[in-house]
Amino acid sequence: MNKDQIAFGIDIGGTNTKMGIFDLEGKLLCFRTIPTAKSQDPELFIEQLAQESEHMLSSELNIKLGDARIVGVGAGAPMANYFTGAVEHAPNLGWKNVPLKKHFEKYFRCPAVIENDANLAAVGEKKWGSGKEFTDFILITLGTGVGAGLILNSKLYRGFNALGGEGGHVIIPHEKKRLCSCGGMNHLESYLSAKGIKETISELTHEDWTIEKLGSLFRAGDLKATAIINQIATELASGFVSIGVLFGPQAFVIGGGVSKLGDTFNQVVQKKMDELIHFSLKGKIKIVTATLSSEKGAVYGGAALIFDEASK
Numbered sequence: 329m330n331k332d333q334i335a336f337g338i339d340i341g342g343t344n345t346k347m348g349i350f351d352l353e354g355k356l357l358c359f360r361t362i363p364t365a366k367s368q369d370p371e372l373f374i375e376q377l378a379q380e381s382e383h384m385l386s387s388e389l390n391i392k393l394g395d396a397r398i399v400g401v402g403a404g405a406p407m408a409n410y411f412t413g414a415v416e417h418a419p420n421l422g423w424k425n426v427p428l429k430k431h432f433e434k435y436f437r438c439p440a441v442i443e444n445d446a447n448l449a450a451v452g453e454k455k456w457g458s459g460k461e462f463t464d465f466i467l468i469t470l471g472t473g474v475g476a477g478l479i480l481n482s483k484l485y486r487g488f489n490a491l492g493g494e495g496g497h498v499i500i501p502h503e504k505k506r507l508c509s510c511g512g513m514n515h516l517e518s519y520l521s522a523k524g525i526k527e528t529i530s531e532l533t534h535e536d537w538t539i540e541k542l543g544s545l546f547r548a549g550d551l552k553a554t555a556i557i558n559q560i561a562t563e564l565a566s567g568f569v570s571i572g573v574l575f576g577p578q579a580f581v582i583g584g585g586v587s588k589l590g591d592t593f594n595q596v597v598q599k600k601m602d603e604l605i606h607f608s609l610k611g612k613i614k615i616v617t618a619t620l621s622s623e624k625g626a627v628y629g630g631a632a633l634i635f636d637e638a639s640k
C-alpha cells in the first residue's frame with residue numbers, strides 16, 4: 329500500500345453524520361459534521377454526503393472523488409450488516425432495506441464497507457488506539473446506548489450473520505427492575521446508557537446532573553457522587569464479569585461519552601470486577617479508556633476497517 333493513500337471514515341448517527349478523511353497512519357486530515365437527513369430516500373442522502381466529500385477533497389487535499397489515492401469508505405450506521413451490505417431496519421433513521429454499501433460505492437466511486445458503530449470503534453482502537461497492544465479485547469461504548477465490539481485473535485468477531493457482540497444487552501443481576509430500550513429487562517444498557525446513568529443519579533439525589541458534574545464531584549470526594557459511581561461501577565463490572573468469563577480478554581476498553589469519567593472511574597470498576605469475577609481471571613483483565621476521541625471513535629474505525637480490507 330502506498331504511503332500517500334487515504335480513506336473515508338463515516339459515522340451515520342440518529343442526529344448527525346460525521347465524516348473524516350484519514351491517512352494510513354490514522355491522522356485525521358479533515359472532518360465535517362452534517363445533519364442526518366431522516367428522509368424516505370437514503371440514496372439521496374448518500375449522494376449529498378458524496379457532494380460534501382467532494383468539497384472536502386478539493387478544498388483541503390486538492391483531489392477529486394475517483395482519485396487513485398482513495399482506498400475506500402468505511403461507514404458505520406445503526407443495524408448496518410457487514411455481510412449483506414444493507415441496513416435491514418433502522419427505526420431511528422426511518423430506513424428499511426437500504427443497500428447502503430451499494431449507494432456508497434456508486435456515489436463515492438470507490439470500494440465501501442458498512443458496519444455497526446461499536447464494531448468500528450473496536451477496529452479503530454485495535455489499529456491506532458488503546459487496543460494496539462492486545463490480541464483479545466472487548467470495546468464497550470457507553471453513550472446514548474451501550475455497544476460492544478469484540479476483537480478476538482486480533483480480528484473483529486461478528487457472529488453468525490453479524491448478529492453477535494451485542495454486549496449492551498447481557499442481563500445483569502439487580503435488585504431493581506429497569507426496562508432496556510430494546511424492550512428487555514435489566515440489560516447492561518438499562519443502567520449504563522446515558523439515560524440509565526441519569527436515572528440512577530436522579531433516584532439517588534433527586535437532582536439532574538450531567539456526566540461531567542458527576543465526574544468532577546466524584547473526584548472532589550463528594551459522598552453522593554461516590555455512592556453513584558460505586559453503584560454504576562458495580563453494574564458495569566457485573567456485565568464485564570459475564571462477558572469476561574466467556575472470552576477471557578486481556579482488556580475491556582471503555583469508549584463513548586461516559587469514558588470522560590476517566591481513570592478514577594476505571595479503577596473503581598476494576599476493583600469491583602476483580603471482586604466478582606471467577607478466580608482464574610482475578611487481576612488478569614485490564615480496564616482502559618479508549619484513546620481515539622469519544623465522539624469520533626467510529627469515524628476512525630471506519631477508515632481503519634477499509635484500510636485493513638484493502639491490504640488483504
Ligand SMILES: [Zn+2]
Nearest residue numbers: 497508510515
Ligand atoms: Zn436490551
